[in-house]
Amino acid sequence: MKNDSMEKIVSLAKRRGFVFQSSEIYGGLNGCWDYGPLGVELLNNVKQAWWRTMTYREDIEGLDASILMHPKVWEASGHIENFTDPMIDCKECKARFRADQIEESDCGSRAYKGRKASKCFAEGKFTEARKFNLMFKTFIGAIESEDSVIYLRPETAQGIFVNYNNVRESTRQKLPFGIAQIGKAFRNEINTKNFLFRTREFEQMEMQYFVKPGDDEKWYEYWKEQRLNWYQSLGMKKESLNFVPHPADKLAHYAKAAVDIEFDFPFGWGEIEGIHNRSDFDLSQHTKFSGKKLDYFDEQTKERFIPFVIETSAGASRGLMAFLCNAFDEDEAPTADGKSEKRTVLRFHPKLAPLKCAVFPLVNKDGLQDVAKKITDDLQSSFKVFYDESGAVGRRYRRQDECGTPYCVTVDYDTLKDNTVTIRDRDSMKQERINKDNVKQYILGKLF
Ligand code: GAP
Secondary structure (H helix, E strand, C coil), rough: HHHHHHHHHHHHHCCCCCCCCCCCHHHHCCEEEECCCCHCCCCCHHHHHHHHHHCCCCCCEEECCCEECCCCHHHHHHHHHHEEEEEEEECCCCEEEHHHHHHEEEECCHHHHCCCCHHHCCCCCCCCEEEEEEEEEEEEECCHHHHEEEEEECHHHHHHHHHHHHHHHHHCCCCCCEEEEEEECCCCCCCCCCCCEEEEEEEEEEEEEECCCCCCHHHHHHHHHHHHHHHHHHCHHHHHHHEEEEHHHHHHCCCCEEHHHHHHHEEEEEEEEEEEECCCCCHHHHHHHHHHCCCEEECCCCECCEEEEEEEEHHHHHHHHHHHHHEEEEEEEEEECCCCCEEEEECCCCCCCCCCCCEEEEECCCCCCHHHHHHHHHHHHCCEEEEEECCCCHHHHHHHHHHHHCEEEEHHHHHHHHCCCEEEEEECCCCEEEEHHHHHHHHHHHHC
């Protein structure tokens, strides 16, 4: 199932309104995606789960820095010089590739369908590799000149570094402490691929943890464990997650040590988050380029030093895709005539599920709709609910299974007599009767 499940997931994502191709009616824009009604809920839930875990603690503060930053930021951070990928072109079919991904790429020509790009490479069809900077350039103000060039940020991290003093002074935090941020990042990737995995516009959830030099290795281990646990706490299985350390010769220009958390996607293992020991690289560079002191005075030891940084850098959109793949399943569900049928189900953790509950009247008469609508109104003051009165109840269940809705509440004739409703669990498909006034508490109990 694994091989063809990616196709099914992409198709389900469109059919149910999770993800659409950007500017689809114009033929689409490569590497950009739009989040539909269920997708935006899922994305918000992923971000909210991260925000709660990462900032609802005493040692981490939140931030929302602007996407456009002073161009010197990117000189200081090393992005202008180093944020490049090696690009090569096929002289025959003109397809463009990242030289370091040639092994996993297919030839760009229809005439050679199914052929590996490495074969063309071996036949000498490619140009020499040249450096391609991944930052999107634009201009600030009315005049388009070299002096007005600025960049769309390729990572959110630099907004945190340039605000290090502002946050520390305004909150009176002492080391170790962190600053967390969620926001858009942009990279002009040479090749986009695998749905939301490598896109040109995406969202990151990053946290920089400032520590005393010498304590960095301890905190690096701590954050590795915390971050792995976060994915597991939201329903990812241990065997679907892996740590992959970066070898010394592959480290990013800022990193002293780095490890990826990888997820087992249907197309293979892929990074969903990086944990980096960035040493004092960033604060030292910004001190040098801005002329402002970004050091720390330790009142206990009377020492002055530039803090080291442990970074946790997760993709929100790539994470969404991992949670979507993790939730996707196919099994059998009983039908009204005692047989069974194939069902597609998204087994999201209730915290991530876009809709927490669906409410159905069993039939559309005798006042059942009014009761069901009243329950819906009452529930949606606390979470996202869907009211559905169309088609057989079995069909309605199937639709909610595909949306990943963990609970369905049905109002029937017994409700009119004793105030109870059935509540059906998405995963076990078991139903129980509870008082309609207890539904909200029942569901809220599963969300926190
Ligand atoms: N500040 C460090 C940093 O940006 P990174 O490993 O380049 O590190 C961190 O990116 C995370 O951002 C990745 O693990 C991935 O989840 C996400 N990410 C990076 N490039 C992406 C892209 N082109 N499309 C979608 N997500 C991306």
